[in-house]
Amino acid sequence: xxxxxxxxxxxxxxxxxxxxxxxxxxxxxxxxxxxxxxxxxxxxxxxxxxxxxxxxxxxxxxxxxxxxxxxxxxxxxxxxxxxxxxxxxxxxxxxxxxxxxxxxxxxxxxxxxxxxxxxxxxxxxxxxxxxxxxxxxxxxxxxxxxxxxxxxxxxxxxxxxxxxxxxxxxxxxxxxxxxxxxxxxxxxxxxxxxxxxxxxxxx
Numbered sequence: 001x002x003x004x005x006x007x008x009x010x011x012x013x014x015x016x017x018x019x020x021x022x023x024x025x026x027x028x029x030x031x032x033x034x035x036x037x038x039x040x041x042x043x044x045x046x047x048x049x050x051x052x053x054x055x056x057x058x059x060x061x062x063x064x065x066x067x068x069x070x071x072x073x074x075x076x077x078x079x080x081x082x083x084x085x086x087x088x089x090x091x092x093x094x095x096x097x098x099x100x101x102x103x104x105x106x107x108x109x110x111x112x113x114x115x116x117x118x119x120x121x122x123x124x125x126x127x128x129x130x131x132x133x134x135x136x137x138x139x140x141x142x143x144x145x146x147x148x149x150x151x152x153x154x155x156x157x158x159x160x161x162x163x164x165x166x167x168x169x170x171x172x173x174x175x176x177x178x179x180x181x182x183x184x185x186x187x188x189x190x191x192x193x194x195x196x197x198x199x200x201x202x203x
Contacts, residue, residue: 138162141191148185154178158199160186165193172200 012023142162149155155178159171167186173179183197 137165137191141165141167141189145186145189145192148189149182152181152185155182155185158182162192165191167192167195169195169197169199172202174201174203176201 006028008027010025010027012025014021014023142160145160145162145167149158149160154174157172158169161168161170169182169186173182179197179199179201182199183195186192186195
């Protein structure tokens with residue numbers, strides 16, 4: 001049997017009328033054992049904690065001592081004497097009297113010889129490439145828009161003119177929906193900048 005084990009025996013007697021019974025129980029209990037390893041770990045932790053506290057206290061004392069010595073050294077030094085220079089005297093300015101004013105010289109200019117006026121040349125601008133291109137673009141847009149309008153028989157009364165990519169629609173149609181449709185068809189043509197819809201609705 002281990003030294004940490006303890007055996008507990010219990011005996012119970014039950015008397016009842018006509019019968020007697022006896023119960024015997026035995027139980028072994030173990031007490032926790034304290035190991036030498038646990039004690040050693042606790043001792044190492046305690047020693048480490050004490051060493052840290054001693055180190056911190058010693059370091060703090062050393063810092064305070066160094067600060068005290070530095071303060072004493074600064075206090076023991078004599079302040080350097082301050083030598084003040086005497087204030088400099090302001091310079092004396094002697095002003096010479098002004099000389100009498102001389103009259104300003106008179107400058108006489110000869111009139112400039114008459115200048116002949118350069119001839120004015122007015123040149124008519126040559127028809128630019130852009131104007132030719134613009135006219136070509138207008139004609140192309142006119143053809144495309146006319147074909148689109150001709151595809152719808154309800155727009156036979158619409159007249160269209162294009163100048164500088166700006167379209168003016170005139171004429172007559174039967175409904176407001178046809179008027180709006182004509183404007184949308186022309187706006188969809190590539191290059192058209194604006195549409196002025198002056199179509200008159202008859203209905």
